[in-house]
């Protein structure tokens with residue numbers, strides 16, 4: 231099975247993917263996480279991607295598709311896959327179809343998470359993440375027991391540099407201008423798109439997510 235988690239910055243894609251993956255038993259592929267790792271390790275990709283990410287712009291499609299091809303080459307070709315934050319443009323969606331076709335696979339479901347902009351801005355301004363294990367917290371909705379400390383591994387929590395108010399507003403505009411068209415793309419190309427309201431608790435959204443992909 232190949233699932234895509236689609237939705238604006240801060241809607242909860244990473245949170246929902248992490249919660250599902252324990253029981254799903256597949257691969258959670260977040261292009262944002264892979265890019266941040268490349269930036270931390272100062273790889274060739276990281277050095278090219280850093281400025282786009284700092285500015286809240288999309289990293290060029292060619293770099294993203296190379297990253298995806300490399301990553302898919304390193305995992306079990308039959309693994310169940312949850313794509314989080316990919317694809318983000320029509321060329322990326324087309325590129326993904328080609329890559330999957332080569333291994334006789336296809337996108338099974340696209341889940342669109344939805345929430346109003348004021349909620350996205352609050353979620354992103356309150357987000358704190360563990361750079362070590364990736365666990366996501368929120369100072370408003372799900373604070374860690376000890377301030378700025380990861381409950382899972384004890385590392386210091388960070389506020390992502392692209393979660394500052396100006397960059398968040400830019401990322402939301404980029405989503406509307408370059409990514410939102412994927413909703414139409416997936417609605418018209420196949421009957422795979424499911425909508426899930428993200429305006430509920432994490433557990434309630436998880437239940438709706440599972441129902442949308444037939445895992446309830």
Ligand code: AP5
Pocket residue numbers: 237238239240241242243244245246261262263265282283284286287288289290294314315316317318322353354356357358366367368369371372392401428429430431432435
């Ligand atoms: P990426 O890391 O993918 O960022 P994003 O899509 O902007 O998504 P976020 O990670 O900000 O949000 P999310 O939906 O995962 O929310 P989360 O679960 O954390 O990309 C970063 C950058 O990398 C891009 O700007 C671009 O430069 C580049 N990039 C990445 N992929 C690319 C691609 N394919 N093409 C080109 N460039 C690419 O939740 C947010 C907060 O809300 C958390 O604090 C969480 O605790 C809280 N929360 C979650 N759910 C709930 C709930 N139900 N109620 C209350 N709080 C909640």
